[in-house]
Amino acid sequence: xxxxxxxxxxxxxxxxxxxxxxxxxxxxxxxxxxxxxxxxxxxxxxxxxxxxxxxxxxxxxxxxxxxxxxxxxxxxxxxxxxxxxxxxxxxxxxxxxxxxxxxxxxxxxxxxxxxxxxxxxxxxxxxxxxxxxxxxxxxxxxxxxxxxxxxxxxxxxxxxxxxxxxxxxxxxxxxxxxxxxxxxxxxxxxxxxx
Amino acid sequence: xxxxxxxxxxxxxxxxxxxxxxxxxxxxxxxxxxxxxxxxxxxxxxxxxxxxxxxxxxxxxxxxxxxxxxxxxxxxxxxxxxxxxxxxxxxxxxxxxxxxxxxxxxxxxxxxxxxxxxxxxxxxxxxxxxxxxxxxxxxxxxxxxxxxxxxxxxxxxxxxxxxxxxxxxxxxxxxxxxxxxxxxxxxxxxxxxxxxxxxxxxxxxxxxxxxxxxxxxxxxxx
Numbered sequence: 214x215x216x217x218x219x220x221x222x223x224x225x226x227x228x229x230x231x232x233x234x235x236x237x238x239x240x241x242x243x244x245x246x247x248x249x250x251x252x253x254x255x256x257x258x259x260x261x262x263x264x265x266x267x268x269x270x271x272x273x274x275x276x277x278x279x280x281x282x283x284x285x286x287x288x289x290x291x292x293x294x295x296x297x298x299x300x301x302x303x304x305x306x307x308x309x310x311x312x313x314x315x316x317x318x319x320x321x322x323x324x325x326x327x328x329x330x331x332x333x334x335x336x337x338x339x340x341x342x343x344x345x346x347x348x349x350x351x352x353x354x355x356x357x358x359x360x361x362x363x364x365x366x367x368x369x370x371x372x373x374x375x376x377x378x379x380x381x382x383x384x385x386x387x388x389x390x391x392x393x394x395x396x397x398x399x400x401x402x403x404x405x406x407x
Numbered sequence: 408x409x410x411x412x413x414x415x416x417x418x419x420x421x422x423x424x425x426x427x428x429x430x431x432x433x434x435x436x437x438x439x440x441x442x443x444x445x446x447x448x449x450x451x452x453x454x455x456x457x458x459x460x461x462x463x464x465x466x467x468x469x470x471x472x473x474x475x476x477x478x479x480x481x482x483x484x485x486x487x488x489x490x491x492x493x494x495x496x497x498x499x500x501x502x503x504x505x506x507x508x509x510x511x512x513x514x515x516x517x518x519x520x521x522x523x524x525x526x527x528x529x530x531x532x533x534x535x536x537x538x539x540x541x542x543x544x545x546x547x548x549x550x551x552x553x554x555x556x557x558x559x560x561x562x563x564x565x566x567x568x569x570x571x572x573x574x575x576x577x578x579x580x581x582x583x584x585x586x587x588x589x590x591x592x593x594x595x596x597x598x599x600x601x602x603x604x605x606x607x608x609x610x611x612x613x614x615x616x617x618x619x620x621x622x623x624x625x626x627x628x629x
Contacts, residue, residue: 298527303567303570304551310438311566314562330569332570333574334574334577376576379575379576381626383575383625386424386428386455386457389417389422389457395607397425
């Protein structure tokens with residue numbers, strides 16, 4: 214279920230001649246659900262790029278970059294298994310972020326499978342949720358298609374959420390640099406300690 | 408140095424900084440590499456990470472390995488540029504400092520049992536680099552390739568940092584690249600004043616000031 218259900222009334226996909234491609238990014242542990250979702254979307258005329266189905270032997274990095282560049286949406290499945298420190302996920306997320314920086318028409322969609330927080334680079338985007346054990350993916354595919362059509366018709370990027378965390382981070386950096394450059398603050402702290 | 412004569416290391420004691428917001432930069436420090444080094448520092452700063460490196464304590468009387476270990480241990484992330492790992496000059500010698508420090512970072516990751524000690528890294532290599540032939544143990548941790556210019560190293564560094572769990576909001580690489588010449592110019596001026604011995608914190612302070620001025624870093628921070 215979407216966090217903020219869109220009020221957009223999606224155009225029935227059968228009325229459309231436009232073909233969409235969705236790039237699905239997932240951890241190996243979530244491959245089974247990714248494949249079922251890919252099949253469910255294919256039934257509704259949406260092509261998915263899924264490594265298991267499309268990746269050919271050879272230069273995998275360029276294949277993934279090309280697939281992302283040709284997609285209108287990157288669906289990023291997030292679970293306890295999808296950690297940025299895993300080399301494959303790390304590379305894929307970097308490619309997705311790079312492409313999103315270059316293209317205004319690329320939509321990123323975090324799909325939460327567990328109770329995890331989306332990474333910051335996805336936090337501006339509307340979140341979808343899905344139970345890993347879900348057998349009926351009809352509602353989820355409808356939400357994805359709604360987003361695809363909504364994005365196509367609405368040119369605006371999602372509204373930015375609060376930048377409080379970012380501001381706080383930079384304040385910390387500035388404070389530490391000010392302390393390190395001069396010794397005033399350190400003196401005061403040492404005096405207080407004594 | 409403080410009033411009591413104690414010398415504090417960036418990241419320790421009163422100068423402690425959150426490990427998850429620190430990134431250790433492992434790269435050459437020579438003049439030829441300076442434009443790339445500047446680009447990496449500025450990109451990391453604009454992503455909200457405090458760059459740390461072996462030269463951050465200047466010529467302090469502390470063994471180099473100690474300084475590297477201190478900076479690396481207090482950084483959750485590290486960036487390693489292996490582009491100089493090939494024969495150079497008449498002797499055709501390769502530099503092994505970078506792979507050595509990458510090995511230290513890898514050890515930190517694989518030896519840490521506590522989540523709080525976890526370490527993650529990015530390896531940079533030039534396009535077409537034959538790293539797989541001489542450092543095959545990297546298999547599975549594919550390095551990010553760049554063409555040896557700041558135009559490609561900035562997106563490579565930023566796309567990695569922006570997707571870490573501890574990332575904050577970042578500007579686009581295009582915006583950072585647009586402002587990079589200003590940072591490089593200011594850094595060159597600092598180097599001239601300090602005869603190439605610019606205090607590390609001064610370099611970063613200039614980066615923050617220029618980032619704020621260009622709107623890459625939120626208002627009211629510096």
